[in-house]
Amino acid sequence: MNVDANVKPAAPSATATVLLVDDEPVSRLSMAARLKRMGLRVLEAGDGKEGLAILRRERPDLTILDWVMPEMDGPTVCEQVRQDADILSSQLILMTSHDQPEQIAEGLARGADDFLSKSASKQEVIARVQSGLRAASLVRSIESARDELRAKQGELEGELKSAADYIQSLLPVEGEIAPQIDMAWTYRPSLALGGDLFNVSSWDDHSIYFYILDASGHGVSPALRAASFATFLRPENLRHCITQHDPAAMLTEANSRYPLTKDGNYFTIWIGSFNRTTHQLSYATAGHGGALIQRRGGAIEWLTRAHLPLGFEPDSTYELTTIQIADGDRVVLMSDGVYEAPAPTGEIWGTARLEDTLSAHRSVPLKEALPALMAEAERWHGAPVFPDDAALLGLEFRV
Incomplete structure (x- = not known):
């Protein structure tokens, strides 16, 4: 390496530390003196x-x-350093008196960053040491940025976990929710916190209502928007807005309160109400297609209506549909993350396979049928975590 003798490279930081490893005392003493004159420890x-x-x-x-x-x-030593995760980024210079091309190639292959001839001039020693220190400074800057990013990622993951725990706390308690009505659910949040929520509430002594909603997007913001919506759907809040447990009226009120955000985010929702005296189920939906009834004999009917999600049209009204519930009927609500679970090939699981799985487990208790359904979707997907939240809420009626 040729270096102009008149060029005086800037001295490295006085705090920089160089480790000199040499078994020849005289050679080590000479090189150490040079390095110290450069202001190095x-x-x-x-x-x-x-x-x-x-x-x-x-x-x-x-x-x-x-x-x-x-x-x-x-x-x-170079090989040992490159195999140790704690020090593998260290900058290493090999000194040799036989700087042949094949020797340089071997040294680089075994982990050295640079070479320095034992007969190198003062200028070359300075240049190579400074080059190594600049590289070390750059590597440490990158490592510092990486560590900072990891710390921030850890904080974000902690916030997501707290938000997920809060969302989970809003979900209902399984079991008999009212005389002659059993409820079970299973829920698989995705890695990116989503906005799927569901619940069951009593309106009065004779009726209950239940729903499943999905906030568009992923992350803390849609999850908290979903939590806010779920708070609005509590009976003590709804009674200030509507006079009867009418799902269509609930959606009309919600549509006026939850318009599209400036970023284009919205809610889809299915709400049903069941009268324990008449055994009638009335429901309305705003863009949510994840609801079906499975009759005691096994027949499956989807409880859906084509309608825009909430917030798209401020003056929207919603159609109420009423069906009769018989003894042993099951109503299952689900997020689209269940039936849209993709296989490794990209093919989605689909509603037909979902129906087949429900039919295969019709004879087992609801609290076993729903986990079995989720497990089959998981088997199709090939992983325990889905790309989107996967929620199942089931009610079984004994009338």
């Missing part, structure tokens, strides 16, 4: 094994290694 070791121990303990900015040493030679 110098650590010394007489063989590779000692040098590796100091490198792990002190984490110097740059390590200069003689090639031939007892106990452990320079290239072996």
Whole structure:
């Protein structure tokens, strides 16, 4: 390497530390003196094994290694460093008196960053050391940015976990929710916190209502929007807005309160109400297609209506549909994350396979049928976490 003798590279930071590993005392003393004149803190070791121990303990900015040493030679030290996750980014310079191309190739292959001839001039020593220190500074800056990013990611994951726990706390308690009505559910949130929620509430002594909603998007914001919507859907809040447990009226009121956000986010929702005296189920939907009834004999009918999600048209009104419930009928609400679960090939599971699975488990209790349905969707997907939230809410009627 040719360096103009008149060029005086800027001195490195006075705080930089260089580890010098050389078994020849005179050579080590001479090189150490040069490095100290550059304003560097110098650590010394007489063989590779000692040098590796100091490198792990002190984490110097740059390590200069003689090639031939007892106990452990320079290239072996390089190999050991590159296999240690804690120090693998260390900057290593090999010193050799035989800087042949094949030797340089071997040293680089075994982990060295640069080479320095033992006969190098003062200018070359300065240039190579400064180059190594600049590289070390850059690597440490990158590592610092990486660690900061990991810390922020950890904070974000903690916030997502707290939000997920809060969302889970809003879900209903399984079991008999009213005389002659059993309820069960299963829920698989995706890795990215979503906005799927469901619940069951009593309107009065003779009726209940239940729903499933989905806030568009993923993350803390849609999840908290969904939580806010769920709070609005509590009976003590709804009674201030409507006079009867009419799902269509509930959706009309919700449509006026939850318009499209400036980012285009919205809700889809299905709401049903059941009268325990007449055994009638009335329902309305705003863009949500995940509801069906499975009769005691096994027949399945989807309880859906084509309608825009909430907030698209401020003056929207919603159609109420009423059906009769018989003894043993089951109503199942689900998020689209269940039947749209993709296989590794990309093919979605689909409603036909979902129906087949429900039919295969019609004879088992509801609290076993829903987990079995989720497990089959998981088997199709090939992983325990779906791309979107996967929720199932089921009610079984004994009338």
